[in-house]
Amino acid sequence: xNRDSKIxxxxxxxxxxxxxxxxxxxxxxxxxxxxxxxxxxxxxxxMVERFFGLERPEYVIIAAAKVGGIKANSDYAADFxxxxxxxxxxxxxxxxxxxxKKLIFLGSSCIYPKMAPQPMxxxxxxxxxxxxxxxxxxxxxxxxxxxxxxxxKQHGTHFVSVMPTNLYGPxxxxxxxxxxxxxxxxxxxxxxxxxxxxxxVCWGSGSPKREFLHADDLAEAVVTVLQTEDMPDLIxxxxxxxVTIKExxxxxxxxxxxxxxxxxxxxxxxxxxxxxxxxxxxxxLGWSPKISLKDGLLRTYQDYLENxxxxxx
Numbered sequence: 001x002n003r004d005s006k007i008x009x010x011x012x013x014x015x016x017x018x019x020x021x022x023x024x025x026x027x028x029x030x031x032x033x034x035x036x037x038x039x040x041x042x043x044x045x046x047m048v049e050r051f052f053g054l055e056r057p058e059y060v061i062i063a064a065a066k067v068g069g070i071k072a073n074s075d076y077a078a079d080f081x082x083x084x085x086x087x088x089x090x091x092x093x094x095x096x097x098x099x100x101k102k103l104i105f106l107g108s109s110c111i112y113p114k115m116a117p118q119p120m121x122x123x124x125x126x127x128x129x130x131x132x133x134x135x136x137x138x139x140x141x142x143x144x145x146x147x148x149x150x151x152x153k154q155h156g157t158h159f160v161s162v163m164p165t166n167l168y169g170p171x172x173x174x175x176x177x178x179x180x181x182x183x184x185x186x187x188x189x190x191x192x193x194x195x196x197x198x199x200x201v202c203w204g205s206g207s208p209k210r211e212f213l214h215a216d217d218l219a220e221a222v223v224t225v226l227q228t229e230d231m232p233d234l235i236x237x238x239x240x241x242x243v244t245i246k247e248x249x250x251x252x253x254x255x256x257x258x259x260x261x262x263x264x265x266x267x268x269x270x271x272x273x274x275x276x277x278x279x280x281x282x283x284x285l286g287w288s289p290k291i292s293l294k295d296g297l298l299r300t301y302q303d304y305l306e307n308x309x310x311x312x313x
Contacts, residue, residue: 006031008057011064023219043086052094060103073134084140103159107141119278165238169215170303189256199261203268206246214296217289236277
C-alpha cells in the first residue's frame with residue numbers, strides 16, 4: 001500500500017467506522033473517503049456501483065451496518081437481515097466489479113454458535129445452532145463472510161472478514177432499547193444519577209460473560225490487517241478478557257458516579273451465556289489491545305458528557 005492509496009470507509013460516522021477513520025489518518029493515509037447516508041444509500045445497488053465507478057477506491061472497509069442490542073434484534077429482525085445483506089452485497093460486488101485491491105468486511109462475534117467451545121475459534125463458524133435472539137443479524141453477517149470467500153475463490157479477489165467482539169467508544173448509540181449493553185448502561189446510569197433514583201433496574205440475571213474492546217483498539221487491528229499481505233480470510237479481533245454483565249454494571253456505576261442500588265430484572269433475556277473469542281491469529285500479526293476496560297469506560301463516559309446533546313438515542 002501507498003500512503004496516498006484511495007481508501008473508502010463505509011459507515012465512517014459510526015462507532016467502528018469513525019475509529020477506523022481516525023486510525024488511518026494517524027497512520028498518515030492521505031486519501032480516505034466516506035459518504036453519509038444522505039449522500040449514498042448503501043442498500044441501493046445502482047447508487048453504490050455509480051459511486052465506485054466515479055471514485056475508484058483501491059481499498060474498501062465495510063463498517064456500515066444496521067446494529068442493535070437484544071431487544072432491537074428481536075423487534076426489527078426483518079430490518080436487520082434485509083438491510084445488512086443489502087449493504088454488504090452491494091459493496092462486495094461493486095468492489096469486485098471495479099477492481100478493489102483489498103476489502104475488509106466487519107462482522108460480529110455473534111456469528112459463532114450459541115454453545116461453541118470457549119474461546120471461540122474462526123473454525124467454529126457454522127458448527128452449531130446460533131443464539132436465537134440475534135439469529136437474523138448473525139445470518140446476514142455469515143452471508144457476508146461466505147460471499148467474500150466465494151469471490152476470492154471464483155474471482156481471485158482479496159476480501160478479508162474480521163470478527164470484532166463487543167465494541168464501545170465514541171460515537172456509539174445510547175438508546176435504551178436499540179443499543180448494545182454497554183452504551184445502554186452508561187446512558188441509564190447517568191440518567192439515574194441526574195434524577196437521583198434510589199435504584200436502577202438492569203436486564204437479565206447479570207451472569208452472562210462478555211468481552212469488550214474499545215473501538216480505537218479495533219481500528220488499529222483493522223489497519224494492521226489492511227497492511228498485511230498474507231492473510232486468512234476470517235480473523236477474530238477481541239480483548240481476550242471476560243467480565244460478567246454484573247461486574248460490568250458495577251464498573252459503569254463507579255465510572256458514572258451513581259450512588260443507588262442495582263436491581264436485576266430476570267424476566268428479560270440473558271442471551272448467550274458466555275462469549276469470548278480466540279485472537280491467536282490477529283495477535284500473531286503483532287496486534288494486541290492497549291486500552292483497559294476501566295480506562296476505556298472513563299474515556300467513553302467523558303465523550304458522552306461532552307457530546308450529550310448530540311449522542312444517538
